Amino acid sequence: MxxxxxxxxxxxxxxxxxxxxxxxxxxxxxxxxxxxxxxxxxxxxxxxxxxxxxxxxxxxxxxxxxxxxxxxxxxxxxxxxxxxxxxxxxxxxxxxxxxxxxxxxxxxxxxxxxxxxFIGMEDSPGHFSEVCLQCGSCVLGRTAAICPLVRCSKSLLNGPCGGSSGGKCEVSEDVPCAWQLIYDRLSEMGRLDEMEKIEPFKDWSVSVAGGPRKIDAEAECTTTS
Amino acid sequence: MKAGTRLERILASGKFAVTAEAGPPKGTSAEVIRKKGELLRRCCDAVNVTDNQTAIVRMSSLAGCLLLRQQGIEPVMQMVVRDRNRLALQGDVLGAVALGINNILCLSGDHQKFGNHPTAKGVFDIDSIQLIQTLKMLRDEKKFISGEDVSGEVPVFIGAVANPFADPFEYRVSRLAKKVKAGADFIQTQAVYDVPKFARWMEMLTERGLDKKVHILAGVIPVRSAGMARYMRDYVPGVTVPDEIVTRMEKADNPKEEGVRIVLEIIEQLKDMPGVHGIHIMAVNWEDIVPEIVQKSGLMPRPVV
Missing domain, CATH: 3.40.50.2300 (Response regulator)
Incomplete structure (x- = not known):
């Protein structure tokens, strides 16, 4: 990390x-x-x-x-x-x-x-990109392992907005549209039908909106082992 | 009938609907809204009031809609998810219905970066598709997002937007289908300049039978100068203006007249397109041209239903 x-x-x-x-x-x-x-x-x-x-x-x-x-x-x-x-x-x-x-x-x-x-991914030496919002309820399993919460400028959960053009986000030519990336990856896997499902309302209470978060890793290890 | 608004009745009767947009002022003048309302009264079935459009702070859509309502003009309240969380959005829907505002259009909203408060926090607690779902839940199940009961009826005619010109193009019909599944009753599209591309999108959605489930109102924006056409082509997110239109505007002796001619040609093609149930005219800061456009399109007088 x-x-x-x-x-x-x-x-x-x-x-x-x-x-x-x-x-x-x-x-x-x-x-x-x-x-x-x-x-x-x-x-x-x-x-x-x-x-x-x-x-x-x-x-x-x-x-x-x-x-x-x-x-x-x-x-x-x-x-x-x-x-x-x-x-x-x-x-x-x-x-x-x-x-x-x-x-x-x-x-x-x-x-x-x-x-x-942010928590970053090193794309190339010395070059970092934000790829995780630490939202507390990971959606990656439904978005081709690309996080729309942080890689989409509007944190959209249900596909690209009307500002996606030529693979770029409306915010900047330097920002790839996260949903275009998700679309392309799902398309390659032949799983585009996954983008037809409506993503449920996000539970922000497990994110920063819920107040300071704590995890008791010791206790979690005991319960799962 | 879901809400029984004039817009809903016109669309349900199979008549070709006309809506237009009235942007509220960057100030407190009710007169600005009233003037736009008077201009649009006879040529439109309903008038949209934008919600901090292009992320620039303006008089609230709810207030603008109420001013129109008081004049006897039917409003369409636009709601973006950029500025309010689920509590504020739901509260404003209840307030709107209490004030007799029953057409509500759900949008994501332009990114705050484009507006006059670029350092603002974008809310995006829920997205535009979830806002459609929320309205449907409030209306049909009388429940809030939390599952709690709402007291009283929430008769809303639910609108959504679609941009056939954004990418990925192939996904745009699926996204529309998602909005329909979420509960959209009518759609207002991004401005159409590239008619063949719009026709392809319409074909794809009619193949899926979506035109039977939702009313599509095609958006148009009249351009009044070559500069505006170029600006729309180069800088406005989500809008596609073919070079041919820019060239026509550049060569025109009277650009305003040429702009009207272009929009009339587009409307003519839209009127004949299967699945298109109306037009939505967004004459940004040029509202006084709308009556002429509607008149010359042969869409006057507006039907009484």
Whole structure:
């Protein structure tokens, strides 16, 4: 699983750091390194920018997987340098930012340097596409393994709208029409009749609309085994 | 009769229906709607009021429909699923019926990216086919989507749209069939400029017997300048304008007259096409041309049913 991140505009980041004189920077060795948003070279680049604006960077580290429970121990090891800083700048995904803030012993702000975008598929090296909305009730079994909720700009569940033209979405020439892709794949499989069925109303309560979601994987393993 | 609206009665009697579109203002003037209503009163059986068309905020369709109703003009309330979730959509249907608005047209809606609030969150809680289903459930089963009972009757004549010019072309008839299965009583199509392609689509749907299950109203948009024709050809999602029409407009001494001639030629062919039960005229910001178009098409006076 890859959490795709992108860099926030530098103005937003410097806005956060406005009141801080000393900054500690944390990157992540997993997804953010792969996305070139929070690996070593990006951290050093950020360090240079911050120092260039007259601030001090008290230290930096790359946590192997910032969203992991082990983040707690990494923060303990660097406690001295972090303590010296007025804030922590996290060049990690939002899960990393929140994990760091949760385990940080000192009461000081943790600012995100990245925007967390989506769970992505790597189409080609360094090229990521959003392919899953994490909606909580997967429809892929009925849509030729292509997710219309996130790949169709209108999350349509019952086929292409009137804006599908030449295989492209009305929103942009660069966006393939998800339903054209679904149609083509079902057509190849000789299963176009599946597109005649009306997809039932979506249960959004198992998605973000239902409030924060939790899964007890341990308990699920016990019940299914 | 499902709702007994004038539009339903005309279509049920086998007469050729005429509807037109009145876009509400980007403001609060009831007068804008009333003027359009007066213009269209005698030449149309019902008037559509668009719902934040092209994702630009305008006076609500429900309010526009009520203003028409108060003038004694039959409205068709357009509803897109882009701006409201299932609670708001169902609530507005009940409100519309309470106010005497019984023709409702279900659409997905242009993507918010095209409008004047491109950073808005598109709702898309349900899609247009599910909105058709919802209306049918409210009317025939008197149930909400949740399964709970609705109090009172919900007599609605359910409309849907179809774009025979979108892709994949072969799927377009299946999508129409899906809308019919969901409960659509009438269809208003995207603007027809490419008549042969539209005829192929009509042939395919009549082969499936769909023209017996739903009333098809073919959409037309009169063009009043070569610039508009080019813009529609190049930039409007879902519209196909053949180069030949653009060329005719470019060469015309009087483009407005040429635009009317073109639309009249299209209507003439549509009137004779098996399965076409009416036309829907979308004269965007050119509503005052509609009476002339209907008159010259030989569709006046409108029947009294």
């Amino acid at each position: 890859k959490t795709i991140t992108s860099r926030k505009p530098i103005e937003e980041v410097t806005g956060y750091l406005d009141k801080c004189r000393k900054v500690y920077i944390i990157g992540c060795g997993t997804c953010a390194t792969m996305c070139h948003t929070g690996g070593k070279s990006e951290i050093l680049e950020m360090k240079e920018k911050i120092e260039g604006s007259g601030k001090k960077v008290t230290g930096w580290m790359i946590i192997p997987t910032a969203c992991d429970e082990l983040t707690k121990y990494a923060l303990e090891e660097e406690a001295g340098r972090i303590k010296e800083a007025d804030c922590v700048l996290a060049m990690t995904c939002a899960v990393g930012v929140q994990t760091i803030a949760l385990h940080l012993k000192d009461s000081k702000p943790v600012y995100p340097a990245l925007n967390t975008m």
